[in-house]
Amino acid sequence: MGRKFDPTTKVKRGPGRKARKQKGAETELTKLLVDEDEPKKLSSRARKRAVKRAQGATAHTEEKQPKKGFSDDNSEWLTPAKRKRKIDHSEGDEDSDSQWEEEEDDDDEVEDIEEGEKEQVEADDDDDDDDDDDMVDDYGAMEDSSEGEEQEEAGSDGEELLPIERAARKQKKRQEAAEQESEDEDDDDEEEEEEEDEKMDDDEEEEEEEEDTVQANIDHMDRFKLPNAKEREKEGLLPLDLQSIHQRIKDNVDVLSHFSEKREEGRERAEYLSLLKSDLCTYYSYNDFLMSNLMELFPLAELIDFLEANEVQRPVTIRTNTLKTRRRDLAQALINRGVNLDPLGKWSKVGLVIFDSSVPIGATPEYLAGHYMLQGASSLLPVMALSPQEGESVLDMSAAPGGKTTYMAQLMRNTGVIVANDASAERLKSVVGNIHRLGITNTIICNYDGRQFPKVMGGFDRVLLDAPCSGTGVISKDPAVKTSKDNSDILRSAHLQKELILAAIDSVNADSQTGGYLVYCTCSITVEENEWVVDYALKKRNVKLVPTGLDFGKEGFTRFKERRFHPSLKLSRRFYPHSHNMDGFFVAKLKKFSNTIPTAPAEENENASKTETPATSEDKNSKPESKQQSKGCAIP
Numbered sequence: 001m002g003r004k005f006d007p008t009t010k011v012k013r014g015p016g017r018k019a020r021k022q023k024g025a026e027t028e029l030t031k032l033l034v035d036e037d038e039p040k041k042l043s044s045r046a047r048k049r050a051v052k053r054a055q056g057a058t059a060h061t062e063e064k065q066p067k068k069g070f071s072d073d074n075s076e077w078l079t080p081a082k083r084k085r086k087i088d089h090s091e092g093d094e095d096s097d098s099q100w101e102e103e104e105d106d107d108d109e110v111e112d113i114e115e116g117e118k119e120q121v122e123a124d125d126d127d128d129d130d131d132d133d134d135m136v137d138d139y140g141a142m143e144d145s146s147e148g149e150e151q152e153e154a155g156s157d158g159e160e161l162l163p164i165e166r167a168a169r170k171q172k173k174r175q176e177a178a179e180q181e182s183e184d185e186d187d188d189d190e191e192e193e194e195e196e197d198e199k200m201d202d203d204e205e206e207e208e209e210e211e212d213t214v215q216a217n218i219d220h221m222d223r224f225k226l227p228n229a230k231e232r233e234k235e236g237l238l239p240l241d242l243q244s245i246h247q248r249i250k251d252n253v254d255v256l257s258h259f260s261e262k263r264e265e266g267r268e269r270a271e272y273l274s275l276l277k278s279d280l281c282t283y284y285s286y287n288d289f290l291m292s293n294l295m296e297l298f299p300l301a302e303l304i305d306f307l308e309a310n311e312v313q314r315p316v317t318i319r320t321n322t323l324k325t326r327r328r329d330l331a332q333a334l335i336n337r338g339v340n341l342d343p344l345g346k347w348s349k350v351g352l353v354i355f356d357s358s359v360p361i362g363a364t365p366e367y368l369a370g371h372y373m374l375q376g377a378s379s380l381l382p383v384m385a386l387s388p389q390e391g392e393s394v395l396d397m398s399a400a401p402g403g404k405t406t407y408m409a410q411l412m413r414n415t416g417v418i419v420a421n422d423a424s425a426e427r428l429k430s431v432v433g434n435i436h437r438l439g440i441t442n443t444i445i446c447n448y449d450g451r452q453f454p455k456v457m458g459g460f461d462r463v464l465l466d467a468p469c470s471g472t473g474v475i476s477k478d479p480a481v482k483t484s485k486d487n488s489d490i491l492r493s494a495h496l497q498k499e500l501i502l503a504a505i506d507s508v509n510a511d512s513q514t515g516g517y518l519v520y521c522t523c524s525i526t527v528e529e530n531e532w533v534v535d536y537a538l539k540k541r542n543v544k545l546v547p548t549g550l551d552f553g554k555e556g557f558t559r560f561k562e563r564r565f566h567p568s569l570k571l572s573r574r575f576y577p578h579s580h581n582m583d584g585f586f587v588a589k590l591k592k593f594s595n596t597i598p599t600a601p602a603e604e605n606e607n608a609s610k611t612e613t614p615a616t617s618e619d620k621n622s623k624p625e626s627k628q629q630s631k632g633c634a635i636p
Contacts, residue, residue, distance in 0.1 A: 245283050252276045253300050276300075280307065286482045290472070293490075293526060296561065302578070309578035310475040316354040316361065317344055318372045319380065319403070321438050322410055325371045327352065333366055347551060348380055350410075370438040375403040378473075378575055378585040382464060382521040383407045385548040385589050389514050390415045392461040397450045397504055400427035402434035404464060409440040418443040419457070423450060451499045454506040461515030465504040467497040467533075469524035473584020476577065494528045498536050505541045510592040518543070518590045523583060525574065527560045530586040534572065535565040542594035545571045548587055552580065556588065 042050070256272055273295070281291050284307045298306055320327040327343075327350055334341060338358035344351025352372075354361055361367065362374055388394045388408045399405045399420035409418055420435075422428050425447045435443055448456055450465075470493050471481050501520055510516050520537075522529050534556075537543060545568040556572030558565050572588035 242283060245279050249276065249279050249283060249304070252279070253304065256300055284311070284482070285479075287486070289486050290482065297525065297527070305578040306576060309576075313476055314376070314577065314581065314583060317375065317377045318352050318354065318361065319375045319407060320350040320352065320372050321370055321406070322350060323414060323439050324369070325366075330366060330371050333371075334364070337364060344377060348377070348384075351377060351380060353377075368437070373403055373406060373434065373438060375407070377582040378523070379403050380407065381550060381553075381573075381575065381585060381587050382466065382519050383411065385521075385550060385587050386462055386464050386517065386519040387549065388412050388416075388462055392512075392515055393417045393419075393459070395419045395421065395453075395460040395463045395504075395507055397421055397453065397463060397465045397500065397507075398423075398467065399431050399445070400424060402431035404466060405431065405443060406434055406438045406440055408464070409435075409442055410438075412442065414440065414442045416442055419460070420445045421448055421450065421453060423448070451503050454503050458507045459509040460507050461509060461512040461517075463504045463508050463518045465500060465518065465520050467500050467520065467522050467529075469493050469497070469522040469529050470526065471523060473523045473525045473577075473586075475584075477583070490526055490528050493524075494533060497522070497529055497533045501533055501537045502540060505537060505543055505590070505592060506597070508592045510542070510595045516592045517546075518592065519548075519587065520590065521585065521587045523585055525576065525584040525586065527557055527563070530574075530588075531557050531560065531565050531569050531572070532563065534569060534588045534590070537590065538566050538568075540598070541592070542596065542598060543590040543592050545569065546589050546591045547571050548573050548589045550587065553587070554579070556586070 252272055252275060256269070256276070259269060259272075277288070277291055277295060280286065280295075280303075281288060284291075286294075286307075294303060294306065297303075320330050331341060331343075331352060334352075334357075339361070340355040340357065341352050342355070344353050366372060367374075383404050386394075386408070388411055390412050392412065393416060394408055394412070396405045396408065396418065400422040402420065405418060405420045412418070418440075420428075420431055420443050422431065428445055428447055431445055434440075435445070446456075470485050470490055471478055472485070475481050501518075504518055504520070508516055508518050520534060524530065534545070538545070545566070548571065550573050553573035553575050555570040556565075556574060558567055558569050569588075572586065575582055575585040575587075577584055
């Protein structure tokens with residue numbers, strides 16, 4: 001935007017800078033005097049814009065048409081007003097920088113205003129056209145409705161209708177037409193639904209027939225069949241396929257559970273049981289005797305759960321020593337050392353179960369200080385059943401390794417006297433260590449054969465007998481039990497337990513004011529070592545079974561195979577790994593009501609001596625070695 005040079009016009013150069021600042025009156029007067037006859041000069045841009053305005057005005061007048069749509073006198077003030085401004089050009093003809101800049105600014109403003117007016121005019125024209133086409137009155141009726149309809153409506157009523165009345169009539173006609181269409185559609189839908197229902201019924205009948213045939217084929221294919229003798233021989237030659245054996249166990253159990261429906265014709269139940277026993281022995285690595293014993297003890301479905309539970313280790317549990325700390329403080333201390341634990345259960349106030357630990361549980365400072373004892377959950381049960389009181393005299397006939405002994409001392413608050421006896425001098429070393437570590441001061445340790453203990457001392461208020469057993473309840477800790485035990489081992493253990501329970505009863509004082517109780521427990525689940533032994537004691541001594549005080553556990557057997565036991569044996573309690581997540585255990589609590597020993601008739605003694613088993617004679621001949629045999633089997 002430089003200054004335009006006009007060579008024809010000669011600009012008279014004035015005086016210097018100071019002279020321009022101090023202009024005379026004649027110079028200022030010439031600026032005020034304007035020649036009215038002389039036309040105003042326009043710049044080139046201003047001239048171009050003026051031409052465009054003239055062309056736009058002519059085009060607008062040609063395109064403008066008469067408007068319609070406003071029937072009243074409001075068209076004048078409803079039409080948008082057009083803004084037009086007159087442009088005042090500079091009067092001076094001086095060729096100065098300020099004059100050129102003002103002129104250019106004015107030109108830009110004028111151009112913007114003119115373009116805005118042009119767009120506004122075009123928009124107004126478009127709006128007017130749209131209003132003419134689609135104008136809707138306040139009542140929703142179109143103004144451009146056909147004149148024929150208006151004439152018909154006016155003719156029918158004899159007078160011109162208002163817009164709202166016309167709209168109402170149109171709405172009514174539309175509703176009538178819609179109702180007519182809906183009625184027609186309903187009739188068509190009903191006919192279609194009837195046809196579809198007929199088709200659906202036919203399809204369902206066909207599908208049911210197909211499903212019946214398919215199900216019959218599946219049942220025929222999936223029905224379990226017993227393998228023949230030749231197939232069994234082939235299996236013996238081929239390598240073991242544990243997956244197929246496991247599947248066959250499931251199918252066999254299913255058939256035996258619904259034997260009348262799923263059995264194979266001509267096959268007896270004994271054949272299925274024989275196959276199941278051999279498969280279980282192969283899959284879980286049990287010997288034939290122990291598996292037969294377990295199959296008689298549990299229903300088939302529960303047997304599988306028991307065998308599976310024996311393949312998994314029981315959770316690690318600890319018992320808080322309340323003589324030195326509280327369970328809450330101990331738990332917090334172990335948590336701070338990175339141990340993940342929880343309370344053992346509502347039935348125990350001192351037990352904690354350990355899930356995982358970043359430190360060895362048997363070597364923490366708390367363990368060395370005697371704040372807790374590593375002890376199985378099942379080992380807490382017989383002490384809870386015995387419930388020793390403060391100031392009493394208590395005998396633990398098979399004390400090693402000392403878990404139950406220290407728990408009794410804890411409940412007695414280090415009062416009274418506890419005699420901890422065990423037939424193994426080697427195992428008593430662990431009892432001594434635990435007693436010193438846990439701070440027990442009311443315990444005497446002795447090493448005698450439990451069967452001869454009444455000759456040493458007696459008159460105890462309470463006696464705890466954790467008898468040595470076959471260990472069939474702790475298979476998860478000692479898998480060797482699966483194959484190492486047979487019938488002679490069970491009978492030998494049962495005979496030793498009968499002798500020990502009679503000695504324990506003789507050690508109890510029936511006249512005790514607070515006691516007179518005996519708790520018999522084993523870590524075995526066989527009936528020969530539990531109910532059979534207690535039933536024998538009920539017949540031989542003046543004792544009776546009383547409730548154990550334990551809120552959970554399964555009742556003891558009152559009948560097993562051909563044997564019948566005393567009805568009160570249902571007061572005893574059985575614990576299983578698959579039911580209670582602890583080692584298999586048996587607990588029975590007896591109350592001695594007389595110190596006299598009943599004498600049996602001579603005939604019964606003779607019959608008892610005749611029916612004595614070989615295992616019994618072996619035990620009698622090996623009395624000097626009884627110290628090595630009467631080891632307590634309870635896991636601390």
